[in-house]
Amino acid sequence: MTKSKKKRTVQAASKWVTTDEEERALRRERAAEEPMRVRPLSSSRAELFQDYAVSRTDVPDALPYTVELRSLGEPVNSCTCPDFRKNFLGTCKHVERVLASVRRPKRNEPAVSPKAELFMTREPYVPLLRIGAGVPSDAARKLAKQVDTQGRLRRTDAAGLAALIGTCEAVAGRVSQEVRDFLTELETREQLERVKAAFREQIIEAEGAAPFLKLPLYPYQIDGMLHLAFTGRAMLADEMGLGKTVQAVAAAAVMREIMGVKRVLVVAPASLKAEWEEQVRTFTALPQEVLFGARHERLLRYRHTPAFFLIANYEQVVRDWREINAVFQPELVILDEAQRIKNWRTRTAQNLKRLEARFAFVLTGTPLENRIDEVYSLTEFIDPSLFGSLFRFNRRFYRFGADGKMAGLKNLGELHEAVGRIMLRRRKDDVEEQLPERVDNTYFVEMTPEQTVRYKEYEETVARLCHVAKQRPLRPEEMERLQNALACMRMCCDSCYILDKEVRDAPKLDELEKVLDDLWAADPQRKVLVFSEWVRMLELAAERLKKRKIGFALHVGKLPQQMRRKEIVRFKENADCRVFLSSESGGVGLNLQTASVVVNLDLPWNPAKLEQRIARSWRKHQKNRVNVINLVSQDTIEHRMLGTLKFKQGLADAVLDARGDAAAFEQENARGAFMARLAEVMDTALQVPVAGGQKRVLEIPADQRLGALLQSENPGVGLCLARYGGDADQVQAVLAVGRPEAADALRGQVEKTHGVALPPDRVVVVTPETRALLLRLAEMGFITLRQDAAKRIFDTGAGEPPPSPDLVRRCGRAREILDVAKRQMRMAGVLAEGCFGDEADKAAREAVCRAAGTLILFAADVPADKVTYPMTEAWVTAVKADAEVDREQVAVLQTAHFGLAAEPKTFIEKAQGFVGYCEDVLEKRQMGGGRIIHFNKS
Incomplete structure (x- = not known):
């Protein structure tokens, strides 16, 4: 019985379109299966209708969600979990677990709360008052005067809601925390609308100029700036070329002036980080920082950056979102070219939506390219409650056939109206008088x-x-x-x-x-x-x-x-x-x-x-x-x-x-x-040619040509597999183990040997660590690896990429340079112990300048045999420009090269640290990809 029920629920949940009852049944099933603990929060544990804390027992330090229980049969209960806030069902697995856990009512005890209950309904999202049977008649009359017959506010402004909350508390009613949060939001919104009107008038009178902006804005950009700044969580979907970046920068500056926002995280494609840096510098004097470096360096910047704008790329944020929330704690997140999160199934979209910030801007010129659920994913980042859960969105805007599959679209006018609550979009022909022909x-x-x-x-x-x-x-x-x-x-x-x-x-x-x-x-x-x-x-x-x-x-x-x-x-x-x-x-x-x-x-x-x-x-x-x-x-x-x-x-x-x-x-x-x-x-009208033409016979099969090419010109892969179609040379996909950046070069080699330019997503290079994880998962039975699905093209035996000849040469040259630098440091130490301070300082500076050749070998595009002593000022600049080099070590190098003043004893200690740092860099390069690079020290 239990198995068939589980099967039916899973089938219902996997369909494109489900009913509310199927969704509720799914949550009841999860409530019964998942290990949870329910704890009443009232001092009176016998009280049935109160707040309950619900938490997982199989997750260490799991944070509890709060369930407000008002009824045992009606969908009027509340929960603080994300699912409840957007499914519009009036229930969730936590509510269902509480309903299954609490005692049954005694004889003649009502199945609903006897108190005055003020809470938020889901659709529409408004405050609702229910006056329980236990409320005295005079108190009930006071409450009834402030709401209509359905229990909704007569005065829908913040003052009206505040008055109702006061009356409800005076008669010992229960006010949901969600109502109090809604009041705060309402008061803020009303205040901002007043400020917005006055601010817009001032900036228009000043012809787009503002004291915190270096350059004036066009009228349509003023509207975009105000839309972002005073909506708080909003989308700007202007067509390309209308200056979305400028409007977002200006809006962030407004929020700094008016709302006290102190930290902004800009998330953009890596190729646009420099563009953002330039635009911020052009339009404002606000401090900014572009995020570079390895993960440990980024974590330090989250904690110590003084910047107002911290500019990162998507790949960094996907990996660091937990630390960003915990350490950097942005108050505003700006997603540029936000079509990167339009596919809600991707890891990028899922992790970006875990960012915690009070305000959020979504910038995209193409919020919809192929499917309307792309719009759903973008709006979910801004306001998850706008469309609710995906099943509700599908039900409202897709047309389904008898087989349950998508057959068309519907209610597009309603979709446009809903998106318009948070989105401002202008096309070039809307502002054509301000744009060239x-x-x-x-x-x-x-x-x-x-x-x-x-x-x-x-x-x-x-x-x-x-x-x-x-x-x-x-x-x-x-x-x-x-x-x-x-x-x-x-x-x-x-x-x-x-x-x-x-x-x-x-x-x-x-x-x-x-x-x-x-x-x-x-x-x-x-x-x-x-x-x-x-x-x-x-x-x-x-x-x-x-x-x-x-x-x-x-x-x-x-x-x-x-x-x-x-x-x-x-x-x-x-x-x-x-x-x-x-x-x-x-x-x-x-x-x-x-x-x-x-x-x-x-x-x-x-x-x-x-x-x-x-x-x-x-x-x-x-x-x-x-x-x-x-x-x-x-x-x-x-x-x-x-x-x-x-x-x-x-x-x-x-x-x-x-x-x-x-x-x-x-x-x-x-x-x-x-x-x-x-x-x-x-062009399916073409006649299908009759088979029988002669195939061109190649003397050497394509897979062997590719293997030979990898042997002589390896771009950084240790293992290469290929899938073929019916034709022995019809390559369909290539998988390799090595350095991911080798994918483009490998794709070119496949094209050269097979005569087919595979799309980038059909040539994949994974790291040895990823391969090891897949093998482990296969051993544990979670996945199956088909040994017969692909042909082995190339294999070093270790499954890891061989080091490039150039890297081997550079590592060998770096070892020679460091050996000399270490001898110089030992000499500096001996001189210092003999109280020859000036001579020791000179030897230490020479050691630093020599050791810096190691960094030049890996930071500048200079042939290995051209890195000699003494170093040039251009090479110092190259080391300084390399974001991977520690900034303290750059300062030591500049002190040594330019002869800057420094206390000899202190500088010798720093010089020793610099040489050690250079040796660490070399060791990391030697261990690149997990393979040790051996070279002849003689």
Whole structure:
């Protein structure tokens, strides 16, 4: 009986749509199964309707939740747990556990509280008064005067609620803590509305200027600043280019002035941290710090930073959220490019939502790209009670078929209205009078015969698979082949060079050169952004620009962050640098309004990504007309993608901006219409070719070529496995053990040996620690590892990456340098003991300058054999710029190199510590990845 009940509940909970009763049953089941302790909080333990503390008994130091019990049968009880606050069921597992644990009422004892009870209802979220049977009649009359017949406030302002709380307490009623919190929030909100009105009037009169801002704001930016600052927890979803960063910085400054906010955590993609630093410096004089370094260094900064703005990237916060809550304790959290948390299933989204802060800003230009539950995830970070639990959101806004599967959308107007309570969104055409003109053009380009032949080969593969998909669902391996073939079709549209370096023809680049000639014939100073999804296409473009002696900057993900930043600065400040070549890494967050032309060498699948590219130029402070030029290969998948991009943009318009026809997306066959558009892109009308063509036979199998390449040019992996499809050379995915940063290089080697450019998520490099964990979990029976699922391509035997030859050389050179430095320190010690203070000081300074060569070897891009003594000032600067080097040790090096004054005895001690620090650095490098690097000390 118990087993069947459990099975039914789990099945109900796993469906897309459930009923309230199924959800309540699930919570009753959890209450019965999980080990919990219930403890009454009133001094009168015999009192039934009181507050109870409920805590887990299987979790050490588990914090209790408080349950307020008012009824044994009605859903009017309360709990302080997160689930209760957003499920709108009036119950949770803690309430159900209390109901199961308390004594049953005695004969003639009521099943509801006899007191006056003031608590919050869930839907709508308002205070409600219930006058129990035990309340004296005169007290009941006083209470009744302040509420309507349903028990709700007649005066809904803070003063009205405060008066009701006072009356309720005077007649010995119980006031829920949630009501008191609501009163505080209401009073704060009313006060802020008054301040907001006065503040807005002042700043508009000052034409956007404020004493705490260095530069004035546009009128629409004033509204955005006030929306964020005075809503407190809010979303700013302006289209790209309208200055969301500036509005958030200004709003934080307002909150510092008016609300006393002292600590702000900015969470942004790593590539945008420098951009935030620049914007904060440009618009305010507030202290800031960009978070760098290893975990132990970050933990120190959380405790000791004096900054108002602490700027971190998502990966750091995902790992450090506990310490951030406990130590840094931000009062305001700003998420930039918050689409990183739109998938509520990801670890990033889950950990970011554990951040504890009174205020929160969510900044995104694309709150919806593909699915409406992306909006749900973003709003959950701001206000979990806005839509409640996910099951309630699904029930309200998705249409489900008889089989329980999603069949369409509904109530999009209501969704737009609900999101509008916390979201402010302006599109460029809303504030067009403050923005420069933008002109979009699409140029169609014919492919070469070689491109066409290769394109048709992949198109035939797609046609076959689409034909199969009409008969039955594709298997996972078939879907992977379809995705790979589609990607290769798109690559061929750009240039065969992406797949085969022997073929260098690229009609799109021919067209690009014509476009540049036309642009510069009219205005030689115009700067141009050129985007492509494929790095090899950008490399080919770079070669052509070099031949024509045209200055350009390159911004791709494989470049180090500091190098990318230098490229951005060079493009902005150097008049001769007129072209900015960028992959998708430059499509988000960068301000490149010095350019007034955007050329897309290819089209992304997602319209939001296309707009992100364009917004790098078409944004505030742009004084010139912006030309957007899309280069599209004629009669190809790119040509057909144009309609699909418009469809996806239409869905975002309906939900976010209430534009277009929402009903068109709420039809029963909306899913079918979407699939039809995908079919148009895949071009399933193609005839399926008849099998029988000759396959090209390779002399050496692709897996052996890859193994040989890893043996000679290993990017940092010790074990490499590959999964193949039916075709022996049709690689589907690659898994390696080694250094995760080797993934890009490994992907390039797979492309070189197999002729297929796998998507980045199909080439994964895990650390040896992760592999060990997986093996341990397999031994314990939690997971199953299929030994026959992949082919072993390369294996060092240890499963760990071999050290690179360059690293071995650098470690050997570092050991030579340290041996000399240690001898110098021993000499300094002997001189100091003999009371030769000046000579000892000189020897210690020389030892420091010599030992610093170890840091140069790992901090600067200098050949190992070029690091010699004496060191140059540029090398000192390089050590100082390396965020991994301890700041105290940098000070010791500067004292030694520049001859700064220091007490000899103290400095010798610091010099000894510096040499030891350098030796620690070397040991860490030698132990990189867990493998000791051995070298000949002779």
